Amino acid sequence: MTTLLSVVRDEMDKVVTNRRIFAIFFVAIAVLGLYYPQPYSAEVLREVAVAVVDRDDTTSSRQLTRDVDVSQNAHVVMKLPDVASAERAVFERRISGYLFIPQHFEREMLSGRQAEVAFYGDASYFLIFSKLRSAVGAAIQRLGTNVVVGRLIAGGMNPDEALAVASPMRINMIPLFNPEGGYASYVVPAVFLLIVQQLLLMGVGLLNTLPSERPRVDAPPIVATAGKLIAYMIPGVFLYLVATIIIPYAYNVPRIGDVWSSLAIAIPFSLAASALGLLFAAILRDALVVQLVCSLLGLPLFFMAGIAWPSEAMPELLQWARHLIPSTSGIDAAVRINQMGADLSDVAGPVRVLWILAAGYASLAALAMRLSAGRAAKHIDGIPHPTSKGDLP
Amino acid sequence: MFRREVRWLIRRPFLVLLSSIIPVTIFLVLASIYARGIATELPIAVLDQDDSPGSRRIVRLIDAAPDIRITTRVADLEDGRRGILSGSYQGLLLVPENFTRDAIAGRRPEITFFYNTQMMVAGNLSARGVSSALPSIALQVQAASRMASGMTADQAAIAVQPVAMQTHGLFNPALDYSHFILAALVVVVLQLTTTLATCYSVALDAETPHNLRILRRLGGGIVPAVLGKLLPLTIVACLVHAVCDTLMFGYFGLPLDGTGWLLVLSALVFLLSCQLLGAVAALFVRSPPPALSVVALTVSPSFGYLGVSFPREAMNAFSIWWGNIFPATHYVSLRVDQTVRGAPVDVSMATLHHQLFYFAVTGLIFYLILVRIRRKAAASGAQPQGQAAAREE
Numbered sequence: 001m002t003t004l005l006s007v008v009r010d011e012m013d014k015v016v017t018n019r020r021i022f023a024i025f026f027v028a029i030a031v032l033g034l035y036y037p038q039p040y041s042a043e044v045l046r047e048v049a050v051a052v053v054d055r056d057d058t059t060s061s062r063q064l065t066r067d068v069d070v071s072q073n074a075h076v077v078m079k080l081p082d083v084a085s086a087e088r089a090v091f092e093r094r095i096s097g098y099l100f101i102p103q104h105f106e107r108e109m110l111s112g113r114q115a116e117v118a119f120y121g122d123a124s125y126f127l128i129f130s131k132l133r134s135a136v137g138a139a140i141q142r143l144g145t146n147v148v149v150g151r152l153i154a155g156g157m158n159p160d161e162a163l164a165v166a167s168p169m170r171i172n173m174i175p176l177f178n179p180e181g182g183y184a185s186y187v188v189p190a191v192f193l194l195i196v197q198q199l200l201l202m203g204v205g206l207l208n209t210l211p212s213e214r215p216r217v218d219a220p221p222i223v224a225t226a227g228k229l230i231a232y233m234i235p236g237v238f239l240y241l242v243a244t245i246i247i248p249y250a251y252n253v254p255r256i257g258d259v260w261s262s263l264a265i266a267i268p269f270s271l272a273a274s275a276l277g278l279l280f281a282a283i284l285r286d287a288l289v290v291q292l293v294c295s296l297l298g299l300p301l302f303f304m305a306g307i308a309w310p311s312e313a314m315p316e317l318l319q320w321a322r323h324l325i326p327s328t329s330g331i332d333a334a335v336r337i338n339q340m341g342a343d344l345s346d347v348a349g350p351v352r353v354l355w356i357l358a359a360g361y362a363s364l365a366a367l368a369m370r371l372s373a374g375r376a377a378k379h380i381d382g383i384p385h386p387t388s389k390g391d392l393p
Numbered sequence: 394m395f396r397r398e399v400r401w402l403i404r405r406p407f408l409v410l411l412s413s414i415i416p417v418t419i420f421l422v423l424a425s426i427y428a429r430g431i432a433t434e435l436p437i438a439v440l441d442q443d444d445s446p447g448s449r450r451i452v453r454l455i456d457a458a459p460d461i462r463i464t465t466r467v468a469d470l471e472d473g474r475r476g477i478l479s480g481s482y483q484g485l486l487l488v489p490e491n492f493t494r495d496a497i498a499g500r501r502p503e504i505t506f507f508y509n510t511q512m513m514v515a516g517n518l519s520a521r522g523v524s525s526a527l528p529s530i531a532l533q534v535q536a537a538s539r540m541a542s543g544m545t546a547d548q549a550a551i552a553v554q555p556v557a558m559q560t561h562g563l564f565n566p567a568l569d570y571s572h573f574i575l576a577a578l579v580v581v582v583l584q585l586t587t588t589l590a591t592c593y594s595v596a597l598d599a600e601t602p603h604n605l606r607i608l609r610r611l612g613g614g615i616v617p618a619v620l621g622k623l624l625p626l627t628i629v630a631c632l633v634h635a636v637c638d639t640l641m642f643g644y645f646g647l648p649l650d651g652t653g654w655l656l657v658l659s660a661l662v663f664l665l666s667c668q669l670l671g672a673v674a675a676l677f678v679r680s681p682p683p684a685l686s687v688v689a690l691t692v693s694p695s696f697g698y699l700g701v702s703f704p705r706e707a708m709n710a711f712s713i714w715w716g717n718i719f720p721a722t723h724y725v726s727l728r729v730d731q732t733v734r735g736a737p738v739d740v741s742m743a744t745l746h747h748q749l750f751y752f753a754v755t756g757l758i759f760y761l762i763l764v765r766i767r768r769k770a771a772a773s774g775a776q777p778q779g780q781a782a783a784r785e786e
Contacts, residue, residue, distance in 0.1 A: 113551065123562030126514075134524070164500070165535070165773050296411075318425060
């Protein structure tokens with residue numbers, strides 16, 4: 001017990017005295033907090049630029065143009081004479097799409113034939129294309145309904161009945177949890193938990209590989225691992241709180257969850273990430289390599305987290321393997337609690353995975369520590385272990 | 394000089410790994426995430442309070458939409474809310490009581506779809522699935538009733554929909570976003586590994602002024618020395634780029650619709666710019682670990698600034714401006730223009746000019762730092778050298 005306490009004290013001391021480690025644990029998050037979310041801080045995408053190629057130029061075609069323009073998702077920035085100039089404007093990224101209204105559009109529509117218009121949207125961006133398509137689609141739908149209602153009324157139907165025939169049901173789409181539909185509200189909470197994990201991996205990895213930070217307390221591997229993990233809970237929980245409370249607050253990201261439930265995730269999450277950091281240190285053994293590996297892991301881990309791409313659409317093997325990374329379950333559980341207001345019982349699954357990962361990585365790290373301690377002892381005896389190099393991955 | 398550098402590289406397997414196997418591996422992992430392309434059959438739940446032949450028909454028609462799949466039937470709204478909170482599905486379709494009766498009576502009943510926008514991509518995709526299926530369902534219902542009153546199918550279609558919209562997703566008719574994301578991810582991965590590898594390699598030499606001097610002597614002047622130092626890594630990076638591109642255009646079937654020489658030139662300028670960025674960082678900081686931290690911290694968040702997931706035009710002024718410090722930003726835009734979009738050459742020339750300007754500026758900074766280091770070394774180095782010479786006599 002006293003050994004455990006002295007390991008904890010020794011480790012805490014290192015965290016505070018080594019300037020580089022201190023910077024990783026306590027300063028880097030502030031820099032990243034300022035820098036990382038900038039591209040997303042515009043939040044909601046409105047008024048996407050669109051052009052109209054109106055070859056009809058009648059009351060109806062102008063009405064359609066106005067309808068598109070007043071919708072909150074689209075803004076008609078130019079009227080162009082032909083398709084070629086509209087295409088050019090799309091290539092130059094001055095507009096994100098155009099609506100082509102052919103000649104005789106109004107005549108066709110009023111004569112009881114089906115009039116056609118064509119919408120060409122730049123489908124390079126998912127968000128822009130869906131917003132623009134729904135804006136143009138709604139304007140056309142409205143025009144069509146008006147025409148049908150007009151015809152039915154002309155045929156002697158009363159207006160309410162005509163509307164019911166022309167549009168028999170209403171459709172109500174209700175977004176939940178992120179009512180503004182903001183991009184930052186979606187990216188920021190998830191990305192910062194990933195950053196917490198990166199910082200823990202790097203900080204813990206470096207603490208256990210830097211030659212200047214050799215353990216000063218002689219403890220058996222299990223006690224040493226436990227002591228270290230207890231000490232790393234301080235930066236771990238600190239980083240988690242910054243990532244889930246201060247940063248969302250700074251970027252106006254809604255946070256409706258209960259703080260205590262959120263803390264119930266902080267503990268297994270920081271334990272699992274720190275234990276993985278210990279394992280990294282035990283396997284990689286070199287501070288520079290730890291640093292490079294952590295820098296390189298950021299991108300694949302981000303995409304595996306299921307933020308940018310729904311995990312349901314990933315290959316089966318990956319759907320399973322991604323749960324080996326603490327951030328996968330950590331982000332899932334924390335976002336549900338913090339941004340969606342779920343209870344702990346709703347996130348029991350991911351929290352259990354975090355505890356299993358913490359226990360698993362801690363045991364592996366202790367095992368690796370014991371193996372390398374055994375090897376070091378043999379080296380001292382002057383009998384180099386034959387497999388001492390071979391078991392490096 | 395070039396040969397010395399190649400031999401020097403071979404002795405540092407980690408550096409070789411970092412610039413060759415590692416980027417290819419990261420790219421393969423990322424590509425496998427998107428291997429399925431379009432996310433289809435996302436799970437949603439349904440609450441059918443009407444449970445009539447009419448409502449069941451609507452539920453069946455929605456289930457048939459390609460984007461979504463009804464996996465769960467819930468008993469009440471609370472049940473449905475729990476399911477969304479725990480992540481079993483991202484959306485809930487509500488068909489109210491007496492739906493069919495109200496529709497027949499012309500009371501325009503309302504169908505509601507709740508979807509989770511906190512999980513933006515998955516939530517919006519399910520909403521897109523439902524909202525694109527519902528209007529056509531409404532039209533079918535309407536047309537069916539008109540056909541019952543003696544119209545032909547064509548007549549009914551025109552009567553209920555006097556204006557038809559053709560939608561064209563430009564550059565991406567299948568609305569498959571994996572192309573755009575993969576095209577950018579290759580670039581981001583290469584940017585990270587090339588910058589890190591060059592930074593590491595230069596920093597190892599820059600740690601001591603002595604090494605820098607040797608390099609210059611071996612190369613016979615600054616420019617040949619720099620070329621000899623950087624070119625081996627450039628060649629490796631080009632090969633890696635070629636391998637990734639072969640995989641992308643060959644195996645993953647990305648469209649290649651552009652001008653070849655422009656793509657190759659742009660790729661070369663991009664890789665050299667990454668190297669210069671890494672080299673400048675190395676000379677600024679001198680010692681490998683902090684230099685690599687600086688590079689990793691700066692370059693890692695670049696994906697958000699590229700404007701792939703979120704258009705650059707919609708970002709705040711800082712992000713648009715800061716995006717220029719990443720070699721990848723303009724390269725990705727040129728690459729997307731010249732592969733997926735098939736843009737005319739003159740549209741891309743402006744982007745190429747941006748790239749060349751970036752290359753020139755980083756090159757100039759690099760050169761100026763080297764000149765300054767040489768001057769300093771000459772000033773402080775004169776004395777010790779003189780002493781050494783005196784001792785030899």
